[in-house]
Amino acid sequence: MLVRLKTRTFRRAAIFAVGFSISATILDPVDVRADGSLDSIKVLQKLTSGDDSTQAASKAITQLSKASDVTLIQSLTAMKGATPVGRNWLSGLANSLYRKSGKSQTAELTKFMEDASQDGEARYLVFQWLTTNNALLRKELLAKMNQDSSPELRFLAIDEAMKVKLENKDLSVLLDAARHPSQVVSIIEKLKELGVTIDQSKQLGFLPDWRLIGPFDNVGTVNFDKAFQVETDWARGATKDEYQGKTEAVTWKPHTTAAPDGVVDLAELYNKEKGCIIYAAAEFDSEKDQDAEIRLGCINGNKIWVNGKLVISNEVYHTGTQIDQYAEPIRLKAGKNQILVKVCQNEQKEQWAQDYKFQVRICDATGKAILTEGR
Amino acid sequence: MRLNMHKFYKSSWFAFGLTVATLSQQMTAKADWPMFRGPNAGSVGIDSKLPTKFGGEAKENIAWRTELPGRSVGGVIVVGDQAITTSSSGMDQRRLHLISVNSKDGTIRWQQEFVARGRPFCHPTSANAAPTPASDGKHVFAFYSSNDIACVDLEGNLVWYRSLSTDFPKAGNDVGMSSSPVVLDGVCVVQIECQGDSFAAGLNAEDGKVLWKLDRPKQANWSSPTIVKMLDGQQVIVMQSSEDLLAVEPKSGKILWKKELRCSTIPSSFAAEGKLFVPAGGLTAFDLSSVGTGPSKLWDNNKLSSNACSPLVVGKNVYTISRTVLACGDLFSGESKWQTRLADAKSIWSSPVVAANNLYVFSDDGRCFVVELGDKEGKVVATNELGEAVLGSPAVSGNAMYVRGVSSLWKIAEK
Structure with a gap:
């Protein structure tokens, strides 16, 4: 009997060990002791999109909601390394578990929230639980978080810090910490009130220097996907000085925007031309090979290529714009990187549909500016 | 044997208890105001009696007010004793909240929270939490501008989630x-x-599977689908766009009929008295008794237009709001009867509701105009101030009105 029991225990342990090692890269450091729950959490962590994935997750969360061996901390810990969709499922599970037992786990939750190695979204969730109806605690915690690894917690902390009057030195610290453009702009405005001028365009990493060519034809809004010769020539690194435009020959024109938000106003530069396309080329000199993001704000149809690769494409006209409206990861190579922006205007006549402009910046994944060499 | 019988009795009682509990839950879970504009999208609180005067500095007839995280321009639904709404908060309004509030005392019953995986951006006056949630009496479906959709049970437990973006x-x-x-x-x-x-798209309520998907015109559209009961009893989903009006079978997505029609893209359609009222060319009415290729047009009237609010029917009249003008027309002929300007009203985005022949409509600065509806005129009998912006449509349940302000939820009822 004893042998039999031990064998069973060994088998379970072995199965658990195998299962754990298979999933260790995703699950670590979750310690879920029941195989069923372990499998269910794995399903939630890996979720992407589509019907099969959703149905599998629906079954998994039903299993987890019935399991007695899944703890709140485990569900939060599992968010680390999970897919974005998976994190939302795990957040749903965590919220339910918090209602059942969370209020008796303040110490564990505080420890989790203060552990910067845990998933930022999970820590933000816990921060809210801990500070709802406790303004004093909220203030105390945020006072230490303006350099937090979680962009959301950092954003809250800077918002909180900005509620009081600050001196130059404090504002400079916040400016260094801030990543969201709205906060960067607010801090720069406050510094300006104190007599300190900051180059906002440089602080955010906007590209000010462009070469523009156009207009090319987009009457009927039909040429978003048409590769004009200038586009194909640029892709092979051999552009000419002059091309046939919409109505006449057009040439490259250098343009440097002085706008603090990096906006290049094509409507102003091209006499409010409608039904047209302008190309804008820029060069970015990177000090090293590095990961980065290219971020675009544009109220018109747009495409961006970096070093010949299409990275952004949106056939959308006049439905709002803002800094960082579109963001995509790119790989910068050491030295010169070539950027081409295609901006398409349609022919809408409404007063609110006349803007024709774009703004591009280069930054790291957190939003901190990466500047071209020499700037 | 005795043990087995005991087990049998226990399991029988358990099963009986479960049945009673399930029935009871379904009964108590009856959705009073289950979706945008309430039952049948009628916007009418049947047999409800609401105070005409409320709010102001005296907080008259305010049963409770509960502050909620973030902001919302959506509405609120009522399911049993829960008033349920959504919010969006945090950086770029990426945090998505689904909140149930006890309708009796305004305490928060449960909350769920997600992070937007789609585009969270919107006009500064709007919010990621713009759509009103919906319920089938068993589940609650929370949908956001970022195209994240979550389904929870009535205790707030996640049933499924999808990032449609x-x-x-x-x-x-x-x-x-x-x-x-x-x-x-x-x-x-x-x-x-x-x-x-x-x-x-039609998503299986139980597990979120996309049962069907229809390509739609590539134009911005903010109107909502509407449930329409045809005269043969079949319930269909009617959708409108700047190009068409169509009805689909809910389970299959099969298009039952389709008309080319330039409909408004903000206010939504609804059916009453065997007619379908569509914000198009002002207001256009269709006869639901004529099916086949689609209902035939009865009338249209460009003086019964709606810029944002959805129209509604009370008695023999149809009502529309354009900017700050409330207009009344005969629902059978479409002839205009009267119109009245809501003096000093600012922008109105919140679709009105009706209780006991009084129409309640909020302007976006949080003032509620109460209009007594008559055949000859609409008389503004009260203007009430909540002191908080209101862009979502209220819910009416029992003798209470639930109002989703931008940052809080209100219950208004006679004290």
């Missing part, structure tokens, strides 16, 4: 989306119309 990456509109979902025959229907991935 992960499935369809070009779905979205950076002015903000606002079409509210509806649920019918076990299918949650969403209408996501924009210049990118533009579609309507």
Whole structure:
């Protein structure tokens, strides 16, 4: 009997060990002791999109909601390394578990929230639980978080810090910490009130220097996907000085925007031309090979290529714009990187549909500016 | 043997208890105001009596007010004793909240929270939490401008979640989306119309599977799908756009009929008295008794137009709001009867509701105009101030009105 029991225990342990090692890269450091729950959490962590994935997750969360061996901390810990969709499922599970037992786990939750190695979204969730109806605690915690690894917690902390009057030195610290453009702009405005001028365009990493060519034809809004010769020539690194435009020959024109938000106003530069396309080329000199993001704000149809690769494409006209409206990861190579922006205007006549402009910046994944060499 | 019988009795009682509990739950879970504009999208609180005067400095007839995280321009639904609404908060309004409030005392019963995986951007006056949630009395479906959709049970436990922008990456509109979902025959229907991935879809209420998907015109559209009961008793989903008006079978997505029609893209359609009222060319009425290729047109009247609010019917009249003008027409002939300007009203985005022949409409500065509806005139009998912006449509349940302000939820009832 004893042998039999031990064998069973060994088998379970072995199965658990195998299962754990298979999933260790995703699950670590979750310690879920029941195989069923372990499998269910794995399903939630890996979720992407589509019907099969959703149905599998629906079954998994039903299993987890019935399991007695899944703890709140485990569900939060599992968010680390999970897919974005998976994190939302795990957040749903965590919220339910918090209602059942969370209020008796303040110490564990505080420890989790203060552990910067845990998933930022999970820590933000816990921060809210801990500070709802406790303004004093909220203030105390945020006072230490303006350099937090979680962009959301950092954003809250800077918002909180900005509620009081600050001196130059404090504002400079916040400016260094801030990543969201709205906060960067607010801090720069406050510094300006104190007599300190900051180059906002440089602080955010906007590209000010462009070469523009156009207009090319987009009457009927039909040429978003048409590769004009200038586009194909640029892709092979051999552009000419002059091309046939919409109505006449057009040439490259250098343009440097002085706008603090990096906006290049094509409507102003091209006499409010409608039904047209302008190309804008820029060069970015990177000090090293590095990961980065290219971020675009544009109220018109747009495409961006970096070093010949299409990275952004949106056939959308006049439905709002803002800094960082579109963001995509790119790989910068050491030295010169070539950027081409295609901006398409349609022919809408409404007063609110006349803007024709774009703004591009280069930054790291957190939003901190990466500047071209020499700037 | 005795033990087995005991087990049998126990399991029988257990089963009986479970049945009673299930029935009881279904009965108590009856959705009083289950989706945008309430039962049948009628916007009318049947047999409800609401105070005409409320709010102000005296907080007259305010049963409770509960502050909620973030902001919302959507509405509120009532399911049993829960008033349920959504919020969006945090950086770029990426935090998505679904909140149930006890209708009796305003305490928060449960909350769920997610992070937007689609585009969270919108006009500064709007919010990611713009669509009104929906319920089938068993589930609650929370939908957001970012095209994230979550289904929870009535205790707030997650049943399923989908990021429709992960499935369809070009779905979205950076002015903000606002079409509210509806649920019918076990299918949650969403209408996501924009210049990118533009579609309507029916999702299985139980597990979120996309049962059907219809390509839609690639134009921005903020109107909501509507449940319409045809005269043969069949319930269908009606959707409108700047190009068409169509009815689909909820389980299959089969198009039952389709008309080319330039409909408004903000206010939504609804059916009453065997007619379908569509904000198009002002207001256009269709006869639901004529099916086949689609209902035939009865009348239209460009003086009964709606810029944002959805129209409604009370008695023999149809009512519309354009900017700040409330207009009344005969629902049979379409002839205009009267119109009245809501003096000093600012922008009105919140679709009105009616209780006991009084129409309640909020302007976006939080003032509620109470209009006594008559055949000859509409008389403003009270103007009430909440002191908080209101852009979502209220819910009426029992003798109470639930109002979703931008940052809080209010219950208004006679004290």
